Amino acid sequence: EAGVAQSPRYKIIEKRQSVAFWCNPISGHATLYWYQQILGQGPKLLIQFQNNGVVDDSQLPKDRFSAERLKGVDSTLKIQPAKLEDSAVYLCASSPSGGAHREQYFGPGTRLTVT
Amino acid sequence: AQSVAQPEDQVNVAEGNPLTVKCTYSVSGNPYLFWYVQYPNRGLQFLLKYITGDNLVKGSYGFEAEFNKSQTSFHLKKPSALVSDSALYFCAVPKDSSGNTGKLIFGQGTTLQVKP
Helix, strand or coil: CCCCEEECCEEEECCCCCEEEEEECCCCCCEEEEEEECCCCCCEEEEEEECCEEEECCCCCCCCEEEECCCCCCEEEEECCCCHHHCEEEEEEEECCCCCCCCCEECCCEEEEEC | CCEEECCCCEEEEECCCCEEECCEEECCCCCCEEEEEECCCCCEEEEEEECCCCCEEECHHHCEEEEECCCCEEEEEECCCCHHHCEEEEEEEECCCCCCCCCEEECCCEEEEEEC
16 A cells, blocks of 8 residues: 655745745545644644545634645645744655544655745 | 654663653644654654554564653653664654644654664
């Protein structure tokens, strides 16, 4: 079974530029998560999708971050414009459903550096 | 509010010795608890979880964790450490254990260093 795929693996941009990250979850997984992991900290949820609907985006900085999962499969996370504090690893995870008892399967992450 | 705490930033053990990585929790409702491991330049991998039932939970790679309700702890253990166990370990709890959201609240992480 293929795991969660993410691209690119690394990205370096200047502040005020825009960037997009792509995630393809495990086949059949209805729930998709985007997390932000700042160096030295645990991951923090940005947004959770159930199929193509948003379940929780309370921690997403909506003035600059956006995410979509149009067909309920793969997803894109965008930052526009980027700030220095957005430097982090962006992790995508999926699970068969969104239940609190379900483990999540993580992709390798995209390391973003904003200069 | 749900939370977890990992009191140690780093744990050092010698190969072959037992290891413990500590986690304490504060939850209301069902105490679903998780351990994840992160190897360098890789995403998190699920190790084990406590949902209900036996307080000793067995997981991947020979790891186990003991749920202790009176001490509100969920420490990760392994009888004999390997150098390849060196990684960053996260304890996590769902933000809402009674709902359908799987949003996880992670601890700050503990770096495990196993020396040969």
